[in-house]
Amino acid sequence: MEPETSLNFTLMLTFLLYLNLVMGVLSVDHYRRVDFPDEFVFGSGTSAYQVEGASNEDGRTPSIWDTFAHAVYEHGENGDLACDGYHKYKEDVQLMVETGLEAYRFSISWSRLIPNGRGPVNPKGLQYYNNLINELISKGIQPHVTLHNCDLPQALEDEYGGWVSRDIIRDFTNYADVCFREFGDRVQYWTTVNEPNAFALGGYDQGTSPPQRCSPPFCTTNSTRGNSTYEPYLAVHHILLSHSSAVRLYRRKYRDQQHGYVGISVYTFGFIPLTDSEKDKAASQRARDFLVGWIIEPLVHGDYPISMKKNAGARIPTFTTRESEQLKGSSDFIGVIYYNNVNVTDNPDALKTPLRDILADMAASLIYLQDLFSEEEYPVTPWSLREELNNFQLNYGNPPIFIHENGQRTMSNSSLQDVSRVKYLQGNIGGVLDALRDGSNIKGYFAWSFLDLFELLAGYKSSFGLYYVDRDDPELKRYPKLSAKWYKWFLRGTIELKKDASFDSVGHLFQ
Template identity: 60%
Template sequence: MLRVSLLLCFLLTIKSVSSSTDNFCRDDFPSAPAFVFGASSSAYQVEGAAAEDGRTPSILDTFAHAGHFHGATGDVACDAYHKYKEDVQLMADTGLEAYRFSISWSRLIPNGKGPVNPKGLQYYNNLIDQLISHGIQPHVTLHHSDLPQALDDEYGGWVSRKIVKDFTAYADVCFKNFGDRVLHWTTMNEPNVFVLAGYDGGYLPPQRCSIPFGLNCSRGNSSTEPYLATHNILLSHASAARLYKKNYQDKQRGFIGINLFAFWFFPQKKTIEDELAAQRGLDFYIGWYLNPLVFGDYPDVIKKNAGSRIPFFTRLESQSVKGSFDFIGFNYYTVVHAKDNSISLKSTNRDYHADSAVKMTLPKRNESSSFEYPIAPWGLQRLLEYMKQNYGNPPVYIHENGQQTARNSSLEDRSRIKYVQGHIQALLEAVRNGSNARGYFIWSFLDSLELLGGYESSFGLYYMDLDDPDLKRQPKLSAHWYSQFLKSKNLTSLDGFLESLSHGYHSQ
């Protein structure tokens, strides 16, 4: 079933974005809480207060202080730890229906296990209460690349089976203390990319890799550890989900899921070889996690090529992982062209992800900016159609979607509006075509520390001058557009929207 050709998937996508009207509004979607619009962040990227009130370092702190984020750190970031009331008011003013954020494991449990930090507990209780009081749904992620450094030091973090017990205990603290108000839990943020970057290429923490697949790592094995970390992540997710469903879900009536990064893989040429390459890309990036979650085991193409290097699920583990989610979250930004590279399957002796089996290239970027992603909303439609056709159409949230620009570019970020408008329009077409999508979150609410670009690039609806001691939040044109979309019954064209703005905005 999973081997449905991409050509069939393309034919099943009934409507294209270009055939739709540009005029649509919030009311064209199901109303909240059935469908929500919000914005996203993560703890290390916005909170700051990195060494305050009992918080200890995560692997992101260690990585940043070694100079790997272009010299930037999250020590202050957006100072959301101190400015959360101001930020929640800004969210309410914007019209957000939901806010997705992550909990800093090392702020809540400084040693990664053991005693809970009262100050950390208080902060997240305060933030959640503030959101609820303004009618904003909190959507909480438990792990957003920021494993406590203490656990990495003690036993290697995600490459050790010990992590399953510690992650489950951490999740239990969160469910017990916040679950009466938090109804949407995501265990992991894009673990597929976390593993590829951290355990294969070694260009993000925890910097485990081996030559020739990754450089500048002092430890790790790119041939085996990505499989091992993925296996332990899946077991940890399943363990936390099982705990939630057994002890909390009936009373708290919430939902638990996991998030994945997703490209849409598009054949570079209309050849069978490139179509198969695109399918391999989907299998290695998405199926690597979704197949165990839906069917109980890894895709055959991965098991065949990985051989003994990939751990196998016991019968009980397979049963535990299978079906251990109420929803799937996706972080989607653009499409990639896939070109056949199947010869590498026979030569590299390590093929666990698409890079080894597929040559990937981005479509041509916006000529005016080397930062901006190619705008390809149709890829989001086809991703959602693929989920419907191959994985039973589970509930899906678009947890991240947004346009990257240079940080100090103009507040009049028309390219971001064009990008977001196109993707919301594509999402609407997917919903009308039967997708079980439940929400859309812009990445990101504020300009924040980016895990690949430091402070050199931005995704935010709101800009901050890092040289301003008060870190004043300044609305970009996209913030005004998103707010109007959320609040008005009709959405005009971009030109009409610009004409409707008060002259006060342009004088800021």
């Protein structure tokens, strides 16, 4: 080969290798567990009311979720028994080991640990959570703990209205103090409140979830208390102040010894403009401000998004200078909860109505309730999850992120061949790797959910679990679905996956 020809060949080969590298960074087609950083954790999750059961045992008192479930659901569907995780936690942790989970996300029932919401700690509740945490640690599984997941003690709701009162800041901080003190030597990752934006919209605007506070014409239920016009804003305001108070306490009192991290989680969609018009694009950003920026911007900038303050006016509370300073930088990480996309179109007429709720304040038409109450399965759109994760990088300073919930909804049945769930997980984990390679600061991924649970909006009618729970069996026997087997093989690193390929290409491995 002539020197000039050899040089040209070398340059061409170098260019092709470089192009291949760039294309690999731009989009993940094939991936394995080893393609993620060593410190990246994969897990799954549940929450206390959805999994524990034992609702009247060992000193536990009702939460607002107990009250809601007993008032709303038909055929006695509630979390009184749930998956009986309170008694079966050792069996469940062993299933986690068999699945290969590296981390487990769960919540603490405030009313099990401190039955009156404040005051004496329940020794039986304390023992249960110590036992669960110790079992996880002994099996090499990292515990990630949420302090509040839609289950405020009913005693505090009855006494002063719960999250609509500033009194909650004191009581939540004291509750967090107990948890940090008792469990913080083994728990490094704490989430103060699970998805406060969705909690406020469902619980204080539409009345579709605990504590079912809302007012006409915005109620979708027959609630007779609450005010949809301002209570959602007030509840989130007090949640944010409670969060910053708990974080301040942890950093002052515990961080130097325990070396842990305290964050908060947020529910998000992929916000897709209905058309390419500038108005719909602006409406999509406004919708994102109202749902995501509502929680994140006070933690980054110390105040609510400008579009929220403009549209909601005096109905949205204000932070004092001191509160604003305490909020800024008060989250060590953000938990992202993502399932699906919504189409957004401009709807300025919503602002002209004399009586408005938070959805009207968005001045955009969100396919929100239709999505939440639909029984359809979610589409697989890894590109949308990637885009939303990149928005945190671009707009909020690229904070550390854990994907706290991501999973496929199916109708509950005894079929263990949940191919659609496998396709969903396979695609979205690939989307997470895409975002990582874009530079997003993502630390872990938790598939929702570990077991088939009592779901907030559907009871036992819908299913997200990797494991099927036979509710006709007195022992509530667990059975691994295809998705559990797929997750196990992926975590073992024994298969390479193509995120947008047909499941048929790897499905034979799990039969």
